Amino acid sequence: MQELIIQTKNLNFNFAQQKVLNQLSLEVPKGGIYGFLGPNGSGKTTTIKLLLNLLKSDEKNIFLFGKELQENRTEILKKIGSLVEQPAIYPHLTGYENLKTRALLLQVSKSKINKILDIVGLTDAANKKSEKYSLGMKQRLGIGLALLDDPELLILDEPTNGLDPNGIIEIRHLIKDLAANHQKTIFISSHLLAEIERIATHVGIINKGKMLFQGNIHELHSLKTSLICIETNDNEAAQSILKSKYPSLSLNGHLEIPFESLEQMGFINHHLIQNDLIVYSIYKQKKDLESLFLDITNA
Numbered sequence: 001m002q003e004l005i006i007q008t009k010n011l012n013f014n015f016a017q018q019k020v021l022n023q024l025s026l027e028v029p030k031g032g033i034y035g036f037l038g039p040n041g042s043g044k045t046t047t048i049k050l051l052l053n054l055l056k057s058d059e060k061n062i063f064l065f066g067k068e069l070q071e072n073r074t075e076i077l078k079k080i081g082s083l084v085e086q087p088a089i090y091p092h093l094t095g096y097e098n099l100k101t102r103a104l105l106l107q108v109s110k111s112k113i114n115k116i117l118d119i120v121g122l123t124d125a126a127n128k129k130s131e132k133y134s135l136g137m138k139q140r141l142g143i144g145l146a147l148l149d150d151p152e153l154l155i156l157d158e159p160t161n162g163l164d165p166n167g168i169i170e171i172r173h174l175i176k177d178l179a180a181n182h183q184k185t186i187f188i189s190s191h192l193l194a195e196i197e198r199i200a201t202h203v204g205i206i207n208k209g210k211m212l213f214q215g216n217i218h219e220l221h222s223l224k225t226s227l228i229c230i231e232t233n234d235n236e237a238a239q240s241i242l243k244s245k246y247p248s249l250s251l252n253g254h255l256e257i258p259f260e261s262l263e264q265m266g267f268i269n270h271h272l273i274q275n276d277l278i279v280y281s282i283y284k285q286k287k288d289l290e291s292l293f294l295d296i297t298n299a
């Protein structure tokens with residue numbers, strides 16, 4: 001079995017009377033990029049704060065690097081770099097100076113700074129005041145600060161929030177590079193399925209504090225059912241012709257029928273033509289993850 005870097009076992013958490021996390025069991029394997037997906041208010045930040053011991057759970061059911069968090073707090077937290085909400089950056093200092101200040105605090109050698117600037121793509125902007133940085137550059141500096149102590153695990157809370165497309169692409173490349181070339185395990189939260197789909201090796205989907213799906217990205221993809229989309233010269237007539245054989249058929253501008261086989265597509269095409277309809281198009285379409293996510297979260 002794969003080594004788990006983060007594991008929670010039926011984690012619960014309340015804010016006053018509000019149940020925010022409900023029996024949440026996370027399993028984050030070593031070396032992966034785990035996308036933690038959920039709509040706003042679903043409990044992602046609360047989970048992250050619990051993992052970082054910024055919030056405390058009474059239950060001893062959070063394990064990092066195979067050890068219980070409360071009893072091994074110092075040892076565990078030393079191996080984690082994080083970016084939660086805004087990066088803690090001094091705006092009047094340059095990128096280099098921000099890293100140097102943190103390096104002094106952590107007693108990390110200054111020689112690491114240039115390497116980190118290179119990893120996060122800020123070498124050219126190293127001597128620019130960080131207040132002049134774009135939001136994406138600030139996020140990358142924040143990740144650079146989190147990397148200073150060479151953590152094994154990086155926890156990033158919605159790092160692409162508010163970024164322009166270019167900024168999002170740069171963070172995406174950085175995260176992939178950190179996992180592939182720097183042996184980091186990365187836990188990243190997001191409310192954007194398309195974003196997570198592009199980078200994650202594993203996915204957990206939560207809603208209202210409950211885990212709805214957890215698995216690797218291939219398992220998520222295989223959940224997607226394909227549809228046959230059909231356009232004809234008279235979709236309503238086509239609907240009544242096909243309805244008895246395909247009761248789950250739906251009409252959304254075009255006809256949609258769950259895909260079974262290529263033979264089935266051929267049969268439908270033939271059947272419609274035999275009934276004097278003109279078939280403009282008939283094609284197989286994979287249900288996109290966005291609609292899958294809606295299906296799961298509305299379940």
Ligand SMILES: Nc1ncnc2c1ncn2[C@@H]1O[C@H](COP(=O)(O)OP(=O)(O)OP(=O)(O)O)[C@@H](O)[C@H]1O
Pocket residue numbers: 015020038039040041042043044045046047191
């Ligand atoms: N300090 C707090 N006191 C009381 N309730 C809180 C507190 N922090 C969060 N909550 C509530 O807990 C629930 C989960 O919030 P959380 O921030 O964990 O969600 P999230 O998935 O990270 O959402 P977002 O993407 O909007 O940050 C929400 O209903 C929120 O209002």
